[in-house]
Amino acid sequence: MDQNHLAFNLNPNVSVDCAVFGFDKGGLKVLLIERDNPDNTEGKNYQLPGDLIRNDENLDDAANRVLRELTNIDKLFLEQFAAFGDPQRVKRENDLEWLRSVRKDPEARVVTIGYYSLIKPENFKLAANSFARKAEWVNVKEVPELAFDHNQILTSALEALKLKMRTVPVGFELLPKKFTLHQLQSLYEAVLGTEIDKRNFRRKILGMKFIVPLDEKQKGVAHKPAQLFQFNKKNYNQNFSLAFDFQ
Amino acid sequence: MDQNHLAFNLNPNVSVDCAVFGFDKGGLKVLLIERDNPDNTEGKNYQLPGDLIRNDENLDDAANRVLRELTNIDKLFLEQFAAFGDPQRVKRENDLEWLRSVRKDPEARVVTIGYYSLIKPENFKLAANSFARKAEWVNVKEVPELAFDHNQILTSALEALKLKMRTVPVGFELLPKKFTLHQLQSLYEAVLGTEIDKRNFRRKILGMKFIVPLDEKQKGVAHKPAQLFQFNKKNYNQNFSLAFDFQ
DNA sequence: ACAAAAGTGTTTAATATACACCCATGT
């Protein structure tokens, strides 16, 4: 992926791959990179953004670098969730060909560390470099076959995200700074794949002192404008275990 | 670490390290390996069992191999929980010296994949090889300073174990096949670090149809012999989310 | 007028918590 730095600095055996999640009315999205098809075999060919790590950077920094190149944002919410090291994870011929066109040591055994990242809708605009120009937001329910083991990585990232969201108030990372309770509920419904009762949801959320109402309402919507809320880190101090568990 | 196989098969940049947990009346234990001190600097020098991965094996297999060499048991309960890749994770001089005495490429950047494993008390006896002879069970509350970043790995493994135990019925892997409810309760108390009310615990556990009483009682104990129970996989079918959450 | 989401309470069921005494066995 990123070819701007000197290749000898890259460790041939360890990479990071990132499932970048975004959320809007259309549901939960993931950012996929369309890669050039060396032999022009089939139609489009997608993969998760990722790169080999540099020998002098730690894993979180490598993932952060990949995301910065993609989004121009330096410290997105980022969480490591698993390592993938099947010796056969690079096995398809077009994956191998692509590696040969991009990597110094394309035959090397690569173990990849999986990260997921959460991005706010106001940051949906991608960087203007060649790497990011190939990026596309795809609904997680409509993800095509991906390169390498990236479908498996994505499935695993989604599971990790679900667990996280039921456990820790982290959904805000996918919403605008100011959000309505309806947006928050839709997010939980989309990620957890459940329907939630509106009144019970509101009661539960408002019982948490760290989601605070603002002196502000929605504007320009074709219905009764909703109260806007904001996440308040100061009011959030670890009263959490499993607080976000909606059946 | 394991030096029985050909070094050229080992990947110099990726290792696995295992926190092997055991439980007895004395509490939760972890298996530490005493390593030879090259320069005989200080007293004892401990680390978690681990090894570089082979280029033809996947991560789970590498962790399983490390544990098999240590215990002679082939498929211990094993769970990957995180990857550790700080470029400075090998920084102390005695760690470097030890690597120089053991590794083909002792200066290589190594990213390690952390696993934890659960072992039943009847399997506490270790293999008789030289690797295992240096192993020792140490109470998790009395773990000394370890080599590399192994204290951090162990702390992280314990957190992962706690989360797992509150989430999935997995404690049985640390108990004899037949166990009493008191043993089960002590285990939860030791791992989660809480006190649990006996009557409430029993009611909750017995409400789970997959912990079944046997036609058998304890023998030779200096108190009223307790009913023995067993975990029944067939009666366990995913009714679980967060079932083991004792405040 | 209609569409779309906002907002609001009560009842019932389920679950969690707190709590104390007698029992069987080995030493």
Place this chain on the structure above:
DNA sequence: ACATGGGTGTATATTAAACACTTTTGT
């Protein structure tokens, strides 16, 4: 006899779940 853990039930508090109608705005 004593130490050790085994075994048992109830009352109360907390939390979860089910459920329907009126309001405000833009088109």
